[in-house]
Amino acid sequence: MAAEAPMQAQVRAPHVDETITELRKLYGDRVSTAHAVREQHGKDISYHKAHLPDAVVFAESAEEVQKIVELCARHKTPIIAYGTGTSLEGHISAPNGGISLDVSRMNKVLAVNEADLDVVVQPGVTRKQLNEYIRDTGLFFPIDPGADASIGGMTSTRASGTNAVRYGTMRENVLALQVVTADGRLMRLGRRSRKSSAGYDLVKLFIGSEGTLGVITEITLRLYGIPESMAAATCAFESLEGAVNAVIQTIQSGIPVARIELMDTETVATVNNYSKLSLPSKNLLLLEFHGTEAGTKEQAEMVQAIAGENGGGDFAWTGQAEERTRMWQARHDAAWAAKAARPGWGMWATDVCVPISRLAECILETQKDVQKNGLYAPIVGHVGDGNFHLTMMVNPGDPTYLPRAEALNDRLVARALELGGTCTGEHGVGLGKIKFLYEEHGEAVSLMRSIKKALDPDNIMNPGKIIGPGN
Ligand SMILES: Cc1cc2nc3c(=O)[nH]c(=O)nc-3n(C[C@H](O)[C@H](O)[C@H](O)COP(=O)(O)OP(=O)(O)OC[C@H]3O[C@@H](n4cnc5c(N)ncnc54)[C@H](O)[C@@H]3O)c2cc1C
Secondary structure, three states, rough: OOOOOEEOOOOOOOOHHHHHHHHHHHHHHHHHOOOHHHHHHHOOOOOOOOOOOOEEEEEOOOOHHHHHHHHHHHHHOOOEEEOOOOOOOOOOOOOOOOOOEOOOOOOOOEEEEHOEEEEOOOOEEEEEHHHHHHHHHHHEOOOOOOOOOEEEHHHHHHOOOOOOOHHHOOOEEEEEEEEEEEOOOEEEOOOOOOOOOOOHHHHHHOOOOOOOOEEEEEEEEEEEEEEOOEEEEEEEEOOHHHHHHHHHHHHHHOOOOOEEEEOOHHHHHHHHHHHHHOOOOOEEEEEEEEEEEEHHHEEEEEEHHHHHHEEEEOOOOOOHHHHHHHHHHHHHHHHHHHHOOOOOOEEEEEEEOHHHHHHHEHHHHHHHHHHHOOOOOOOEEEHHHOEEEEEEEEEEOOOHHHHHHHHHHHHHHHHHOOOEEEEOOOOOOOOOOOHHHHHHHOOHHHHHHHHHHHHOOOOEEEOOOOOOOOO
């Protein structure tokens, strides 16, 4: 294990030279075979071995995406769609070589429908860019993975974040899509209406498909009114168990918290250092309440009472909006904080999700497991959803470290599945979680395989991901 994920021997896709020559004729300088550009497009921050694409093409419109897909389909050249490259399970790696199709220049907000609370965007728009764009409308888009990811990438990984406990994940917030299928057809899936019973739900099929079924060229998203009152606080607990039980009881009581995030003591220490904060060195819940003045006050009082019964201290309220933003940015930077705490080590961020009633069991067993095996893996989580992450840091100087981390990850997933949960709540499958898919879904994996084969018979769309090699 190197400090960074090692590069794999390069596999070149058959006929890729013809593909690149034709792409160059059409798009000139917007096609790159430079090593640095290919490396940026084939290598994420994870421990997964990186395979570089043979070339990168920067598309600027849906029509260009369609032409590029048609051309690649003719040569059976693999296509790996690329948004901002922040995915964590080897999603953008190119094990069969091929073309990385970068849509980051397709970054226009196409229509804001204030009256209907929805927005239409190109796939390269990032979540922060979108919220900046609509700020004056009094609306906002809540889904917030730690990175400033693209909406196309977030749709394709079925991403979520700290607000999902109140506003749902990408699954609940994408109304419609425009996509280019593997045979080069441009089509619309879904409508702007909030409900539809018209036929198979192809929108949901594409959400979380990780670029294996087609390329998303437009997304219609739900928006929400910025609440009249927003209040954020932290609550410290001596025991991890107390903190998690407070979360479980809050959710079971139906209190509509907007955010309820956990940081264990290890995470708090790294975040204090990295983000120059002085959070108490305890297990911490980070909370946010949205609603009217009276509503947020009432919610906060109810959660404070539950926290108190579970050993939590008094809420420490953040002050102005800037202080609140700083706290949430620190939470979003928790993975970087763990990396900074172990300079030169590799990072492996893994996540699982379990039904809320089993969360304490899953987190406490996992913490014991980390400690027993002498690993460094701070715990952080969108715990209101039953979702938590281990940011496993891997010591490149110790050859036993990576196998021990791998075994920890295997046990973590086995535990989550045993408790009725999933091998990934939000990061997705990519290359890293393929081996758990059958265990989680059983025979349903063969149905996934049939869908992939029907929609992409030549296996050119991000081959090797989700269902593994071949289709
Ligand atoms: C510090 C940090 C914190 C993170 N925190 C979270 C978190 O809290 N929650 C969470 O869910 N994730 C989190 N992530 C993971 C990551 O941000 C998400 O997976 C995000 O959705 C990826 O978006 P992207 O634009 O970077 O996609 P990329 O990495 O570029 O692509 C991801 C996948 O989507 C496919 N894809 C991209 N664009 C398209 C398109 N237009 N059409 C079809 N397929 C496409 C790619 O082929 C690939 O398979 C975090 C990552 C980092 C680095």
